[in-house]
Amino acid sequence: MVISICQAVVTLLWFIRVTDGMPDPAQRDLLMRQEAFRQTGGQVALTAAEQKLDAYLHHLKEREMSAAQFPPAIHFFRAKPLIQKSSIFKMLQKMPKGAALHIHSSSLVSVEWLVKNVTYRPHCYICFTWDNSVRFLFSDRQPFPRWDCFYWQLLQTLRAKIGDPTGFDNSLMQHLTLFTEDPDGEYPNQDVVWEKFEKAFIVAAGLITHAPVLRDYYYKGLGELQLDNIMYLELRSGLSRTYELDGTIHDKAWCLKTFQEVTKKFIEDHPDFLGARIIISVHRALSVSAVKAAVKEAIQLQKAFPDIVAGFDMVGRENSVGTLWYFREALSLPAEMGVTLPYFFHAGETDDEGTDVDQNLLDALLFNTTRIGHGYALAHHPLAKELSRKRNVAVELCPISNQVLKLVSDLRNHPAAVLMSEGHPMVISSDDPALFGTTGLSYDFYQAFVGIGGLKANLGTLKELAVNSIRYSSLPPHLKDTCYAMWQNKWDAFIVDHS
Ligand SMILES: *[C@@H]1O[C@H](CO)[C@@H](O)[C@H](O)[C@H]1NC(C)=O
Ligand SMILES: *[C@@H]1O[C@H](CO)[C@@H](O)[C@H](O)[C@H]1NC(C)=O
């Protein structure tokens, strides 16, 4: 197949040469079209109305690309206000985007809500730690000191004493997000930004894992996605233990049941939302035996909640701790036991070529991963790339995450530009929206469409990316059909509204 295409091109080039000195314009045109045919969405046939909208988008994109400041070339924290003004972005917000397949539960809901709503609830205690961070805890009595927390203060009392509640709330938000006015100064390298990243998760945990908050939190999270015209979610979650005011602890099954109930309620209130599922994730910093136990537990939970549990993943910075191969004994358990536990591995979220971490890509494929989280390094691995394409293992591209976590600064240089130009199986997602200061998928779609895809990415590209999010989801075939039909209706309405 590859050989015959190569031969065709060689023959073509030979024809071009023999015409005369100048390449034949018609042949040139043909080559250009053949190349465009290969890109993401290159084979999508657009209706007349879609072509009209496409031409308009093209015009808008040319204008944004020639402006003094081009958002994808700038750090997202500084580009965000520019993107919010972009006409393309506003259209992307309205566009039905299908599914969000790579979001982490502890960063699902905007920090604004966590601070302005959750920390204002009664019984919320705060403690300032020695390393300049904070912890939150809901309790019906004065909490005991902990190793990281000597002195808990009731937030209500503290707020009453503080003169500047807005300033105080902003300082709390700073602990929960990476967002800053000066990203390059504050985060000089990957180590510094990852340290802040992991810290913010710990801060958020005290709020989110309070059982009554968790319910509202999920509901609010689904709401933020639905407002951004997303209809289905696959959420990576460690199913952390949740607690009540009196200190009662709930287990993972409780967490899944709650998630199921909240999702059901949300669909009742918003019938145009299809649903949500969980990818159970564990941290790479665990030992092999702990991951073995986690895999076994995930198998049990999937049996108990087949409609909600999609599969399993490992999270945490790939560079710092265990590789997939390091955990091979744990990850082989399902196959050994003769059961299926679909994997959705983060792999290749690195720019360290040739390291052990870099091998995670091939290992993820060897363990039959269903999708690849990030796959930032995939363009440099011809064999892994070929396998992922052949097996329809989609890459979950999260452009803003890659930029904020310092893998790439100018998104035009993102290696996924190669994957997009080849039409590699791909979906767009947002990874940790709250930490990066995004909501929904529109910001990441903007970066992929305008920055990574460049001028040649068109409405067909957007359409294919949205369809891909359903195609590569873990939904069973009949629900995929339902989801696709719902999406098509929304898409048709979107086109009518914009042409
Ligand atoms: C906080 O959120 C809950 C649930 O989303 C809502 O019912 C409540 O009114 C909110 N409270 C405040 C102070 O915004
Ligand atoms: C991956 O899939 C292949 C083909 O279905 C199967 O033979 C193999 O056992 C699977 N490997 C693992 C680790 O699940």
Ligand SMILES: [Zn+2]
């Ligand atoms: Zn992730």
